[in-house]
Amino acid sequence: MPEPIIHTEHLSRFYGTVKAVDDLTLDVPAGIVFGFLGPNGAGKTTTIHLLLGLLEPTKGQASVLGFDTRTHSDHIRARSGALLEFAGLYERMSAEDNLDLYGRIYHMSAPDRRARIKELLSHLYLWERRKDPVGKWSRGMKQKLAVARALFHHPPLIFLDEPTAGFDPLAAAALRDDLAGIVAREGTTVFLNTHNLTEAERLCAQVGVIRQGKLLIVGSPDELRAREGGPRAEIVGKGFTESMLSGLRARPEVSRAELHGGDTHLTIELRGEDRVAPLVTLIVQSGGEIEEVRRGKASLEDVFLTLMSEEEIE
Amino acid sequence: MSDIWTMIWKESKELIFQSGWAQLVRALLVIGIVGVAFPWRAGTAWLDLSIFEMLALLWVPYIYIISFIGDAVAGERERHTLETLLASRMPDRAILLGKIIVTVVYAWGTALAILLLSPAIVSLTTGSWAFYRSLDLFLEAVALAFLISLFAASAGVLISLRVATVRQAQQILIIGTIVLIFGAILVISVLPAGLFSSLSYPQFLLIVTAVLALLDALLLGLSLASFRRSHLISL
Numbered sequence: 001m002p003e004p005i006i007h008t009e010h011l012s013r014f015y016g017t018v019k020a021v022d023d024l025t026l027d028v029p030a031g032i033v034f035g036f037l038g039p040n041g042a043g044k045t046t047t048i049h050l051l052l053g054l055l056e057p058t059k060g061q062a063s064v065l066g067f068d069t070r071t072h073s074d075h076i077r078a079r080s081g082a083l084l085e086f087a088g089l090y091e092r093m094s095a096e097d098n099l100d101l102y103g104r105i106y107h108m109s110a111p112d113r114r115a116r117i118k119e120l121l122s123h124l125y126l127w128e129r130r131k132d133p134v135g136k137w138s139r140g141m142k143q144k145l146a147v148a149r150a151l152f153h154h155p156p157l158i159f160l161d162e163p164t165a166g167f168d169p170l171a172a173a174a175l176r177d178d179l180a181g182i183v184a185r186e187g188t189t190v191f192l193n194t195h196n197l198t199e200a201e202r203l204c205a206q207v208g209v210i211r212q213g214k215l216l217i218v219g220s221p222d223e224l225r226a227r228e229g230g231p232r233a234e235i236v237g238k239g240f241t242e243s244m245l246s247g248l249r250a251r252p253e254v255s256r257a258e259l260h261g262g263d264t265h266l267t268i269e270l271r272g273e274d275r276v277a278p279l280v281t282l283i284v285q286s287g288g289e290i291e292e293v294r295r296g297k298a299s300l301e302d303v304f305l306t307l308m309s310e311e312e313i314e
Numbered sequence: 315m316s317d318i319w320t321m322i323w324k325e326s327k328e329l330i331f332q333s334g335w336a337q338l339v340r341a342l343l344v345i346g347i348v349g350v351a352f353p354w355r356a357g358t359a360w361l362d363l364s365i366f367e368m369l370a371l372l373w374v375p376y377i378y379i380i381s382f383i384g385d386a387v388a389g390e391r392e393r394h395t396l397e398t399l400l401a402s403r404m405p406d407r408a409i410l411l412g413k414i415i416v417t418v419v420y421a422w423g424t425a426l427a428i429l430l431l432s433p434a435i436v437s438l439t440t441g442s443w444a445f446y447r448s449l450d451l452f453l454e455a456v457a458l459a460f461l462i463s464l465f466a467a468s469a470g471v472l473i474s475l476r477v478a479t480v481r482q483a484q485q486i487l488i489i490g491t492i493v494l495i496f497g498a499i500l501v502i503s504v505l506p507a508g509l510f511s512s513l514s515y516p517q518f519l520l521i522v523t524a525v526l527a528l529l530d531a532l533l534l535g536l537s538l539a540s541f542r543r544s545h546l547i548s549l
Contacts, residue, residue, distance in 0.1 A: 054401060054547045055547055074405070077401060078403035084398055084401060086397065088395045088396075088398025088399070090328060092328070101320070104320040105404050107316065146398075
């Protein structure tokens with residue numbers, strides 16, 4: 001099995017009594033986009049800071065690209081790129097100068113820097129605006145430039161902290177597409193912090209879900225969806241009763257039946273690819289009125305919401 | 315060394331772009347007042363570099379630096395560029411020294427421009443070639459302007475490292491300057507009166523130079539020791 005590009009063991013960071021990251025044990029394989037999902041304040045940003053060696057762990061350890069974050073953090077920073085919580089661009093400097101600065105920081109030669117600036121800015125449709133002070137740009141353009149900066153020196157690993165946070169859906173989708181294209185082309189491993197489940201579903205080969213500093217689950221989106229259940233039927237209507245639910249739950253093909261949305265939405269999880277028609281008949285015979293039946297699978301959002309509610313109950 | 319050059323490149327670009335023409339106008343204004351107007355009025359007496367001229371000259375780089383050094387680290391933090399810079403491979407020392415070098419060169423350069431312009435202005439007003447009467451005093455003024463620039467830059471960066479905003483940094487620097495002035499007056503007043511009268515002016519300046527050099531080394535060392543990424547990220 002190939003060596004993971006990121007490996008953490010019981011990694012923890014406490015601020016007084018607040019456990020920002022608590023006992024995080026995680027392996028991220030090389031060459032994938034790994035999504036780190038969690039609500040605001042879950043500990044995602046602190047995890048990136050710990051992995052880059054910008055913060056000392058309170059307990060535990062981590063290695064990134066084979067280097068210990070406590071003792072060799074400079075080696076990690078030399079071989080990775082980062083787009084953190086803010087774009088971090090020098091707004092009065094031009095896009096060209098912003099990228100050139102990071103090329104100089106990573107000791108790239110002047111011809112290499114010039115070629116790379118042209119390559120990345122052209123790919124992101126920013127070449128024509130390269131001389132503009134970045135402060136005059138839109139938020140989406142700035143974020144694209146920050147992604148280009150993170151990738152500028154061809155790092156094998158980049159950290160992206162909520163790159164589409166606060167974007168409208170169109171801008172988020174555009175940046176996501178650019179990101180997916182450029183990352184696939186460069187073969188970079190991406191550690192992506194996000195609370196955007198569409199983003200995770202579209203980009204990530206593996207995801208980890210974190211809440212209040214604790215890692216709740218890790219796996220591919222398919223594995224996570226399988227955990228939430230197999231095929232399901234969403235039934236919209238009225239007259240759904242508890243006795244009807246008991247009847248449904250007693251059927252061998254039903255693993256779970258629950259009401260949502262003020263008793264107008266019924267979710268039935270199935271054990272296999274069985275037909276839904278007999279269940280619909282049962283509901284109608286029990287006095288239910290059906291307006292719509294949808295078949296589908298659990299989404300990452302379902303998994304995420306279930307995990308969050310399970311934690312709340314605990 | 316190339317990392318320090320990169321930081322110098324970046325800091326000078328930022329210094330130029332940050333304030334645009336205002337920065338140049340400010341420099342020209344200061345040079346115009348202290349380097350042209352004062353020597354014009356004082357005539358050849360200005361070239362004696364007595365205590366008043368020396369203080370006027372040294373005040374320029376000092377006040378210059380404390381007006382913008384607070385921005386060095388705290389300003390980058392406010393503009394959210396510091397975190398990204400710290401996440402790069404740029405070594406701590408290069409970041410710190412790059413900021414200090416650019417600030418010192420800028421302020422010291424202004425002081426040197428004043429020092430070199432003054433004899434030209436005096437020569438113009440008197441109609442004959444004039445230069446500082448003592449070459450030693452001129453060289454001491456050059457050294458003192460450098461040391462006072464380094465003192466202000468190191469102290470400014472040290473404070474800027476420990477506070478969250480530019481405003482806080484500037485408030486501390488202004489209060490620190492007042493304390494420094496009154497502290498120096500207090501120290502001089504409690505020292506035996508004969509101590510200074512036994513010293514010649516160049517000897518007195520030599521002592522001041524030595525004390526400043528010591529303070530500079532101390533402050534620079536403290537700044538280098540205080541530059542910790544984890545502390546800067548958690549602020």
